[in-house]
Amino acid sequence: MALRARQFAQAEQIAASILKSNRTDRNAALLLAHALMGQDRGGEAIASLERIARRGDDGEVETLLGALLCGAGRAADGIAQLRRTVARRPPYFPSFQELAGQLVKIGQRSDAIGIVESGLALAPDNVDLKLSLGRLFHENGELAKALNILTSARNSAPGRPDVVNELGRILILHGDYTAAADAFRQVLAQYPDDRSVRAHLATCLLEQGERNAGEAALRSVTRGQPQLLGRAAFVMAASSHGRFFFDRSAAAKFLGVESS
Template sequence: MALRAKQFDVARQLAGEALKSNRSDRNAVMILAHALIGLGRTDEAITPLERAAKRNDDPEIETLLGHALCGVGRTPDGIAQLRKTAARRPPYLPAFQELAGQIANCGDIGAAVGIMEQALALAPASVDLQLDLGRMHLRNNKRGEARRVLTAARSAAPGRTDILTELARAALLDGAYAEAADTYRHALGLRPDDLLSRANLAVCLMELGERGSGEAALRAVLRGRPHMLGRVALAMATSSRGRFFFRPSAAAKFLEREPERVATP
């Protein structure tokens, strides 16, 4: 419970007490490692994870160990560990996801895409793998492939807002503004408080020539949330039919004034 609440120091202390009674307590090791990583003390998590990995034939421990090794700059060791875990059968899918992410972080996004495709071949019904593959295609600037994969994921899980927002972002980046706007509206119908999606919807509307509706959407994002000014100003500036302000105060003044009478999307 402490770990889920991100009370990492409490979780660390409790896991440490459990390990004093039973050094081989697998769950305590996992909680301790996650807590140390959450505290930014990843280097301290490696030794207990290595010991647990030697005692147990446990792909979850091995995957977290690979993550920790990469997190402290021992990337070749971490990737080697993750490759070993990904080679297990039956497959442990999070190992593929972690391996692909670490390889992408090293700059080889094409290889990361290949790893996700390999994982999806082993578990073709996994919507989470489809989502991760779509995201990886976007990182590789393969927008058409991203839209194809994410469309299939949406068909399999139409109520997943994370899939909808990624699909909308792919369409937005691909210049399919009407499609992106419809998908963002669907996502916002499921999660109205998603401010980033509402800001991206505003960009789509402005690109479609609906500047008033787009600016109304941005006013809705900013209202009562001054910390969102930068994101809202960026949305206006990145649209080819938006507005650019040299000073944040000028953008704030424009957005806080009485808007024209348009329906907020």
Template sequence: MQAQALQEAIHALRARQFARAEQIAVSILRTAKADRPALLVFAHALLGQQRASEAVAPLEKAVLRGSDPELETLLGAALCESRRAADGIAQLRKTAARRPPFLPAFQELAGRLAQSGQLGEAIAVIEEALTLSPDNVDLALDLARLCLRANDRVRARTHLLAARDAAAGRPDILIELAQVQFLDGDYAEAAGSYRHALGLRPEDTQTRAHLAMCLAEMGDRDGAQAALRTVVRGRPHLLSRAAYIMAVTSHGRFFFRPSAAAKFLGADGTLKP
């Protein structure tokens, strides 16, 4: 019964039903106070409900029972979310210093440092993690994102190209690469990357909208408008986004009335698929 309840809690957590996940985890912990999986679900559920401070004490007790880098990393995150950033970052540094390395601790630490504006330190943390796990694609992607935030597009592109070559079926990598290519004015390359990503995830409307921007900047007005019509088809709430894209691109269109944009893009039902 306890195993079944735990599976229900995990399922609720993955579905972002945080209150339900918390309720089930609490029922397990009443009879098994040291149940590690239930504690993990409980703490994640509290963080998901912006109640991180309530997770700190049980996590601290669990960490005292023995070395557990996953619990320690979660404790660091809970401390940071509880407005105890200094304590949280200190905990994450301690966990990241452990060997063998627990890579999520590096990622959490880098994320918290970046949030506090310490981009240089955040980049150094991920670089250290990559020396310990040089073939880790997720770390390469993290580093590229941090470099992009630091406006170092050359390094960001280098890491993204390496990540793409190592994991060609990852649309998230292709989308990040396309963003760098677009910012560098390489619109044809960016369009190619967006198309590749859409081939893997055809229903991604945001990526299709970005593709439309690339096509518009390349002077392919018809292609851009076709992409935007696909974006708004059946999704009238995205009309303002599509109209904005048409207005800001160098080869786009501007409409004074939303109804005119809706008619042009077929969001009013006048155009058929």
């Protein structure tokens, strides 16, 4: 409950008190790690997680340990740990995603793609792995592959907003603004206050020639958030049916933003 309430210091105290009486309490070690991570002190949890990991195969503990090792500047140790976890059977699939993410950080995106693909070979219907692979293809400029795998993920889990949102972004790059707009509307039906998604919807509307609707969407993006003026102005300027302002104050006035 303390973790869910983001009361990380309290969660740390509770978990630490349990570990004092039982240094190998798995759940307490995991709770302590998450509490410390919430305070940007994740490295302090490495020792307790290592004790748990030595007791036997535990994909969740090992994956978190690998992530914390990487975060503590021990990338080689962390990646080695994650590779061992990925090789275990039965597989713990979040470890594939964590390893892929760490490989991307050190510039090994192709290897990251291979890791996620190997996970999908074991679980072809795993939506989380499909989403991760779609994002990696997107980042790698392989848009056709990204569209294919994300469409498959959407078909498997049509109600997942993270999948639909990522698919919408790829559809924009493919120039399918109608389908992209539909995707972003689905996401906004669940998260109406997500301004990034609304900005993407505005892009689609402007590209479809629905200027009034697109500009109204951008006003929603900047309402009460003047720091987003630049994002909104860029969307207008980049659109083939948008507007360009030479003066920041003119753009602010048009969008109804109070700008100092």
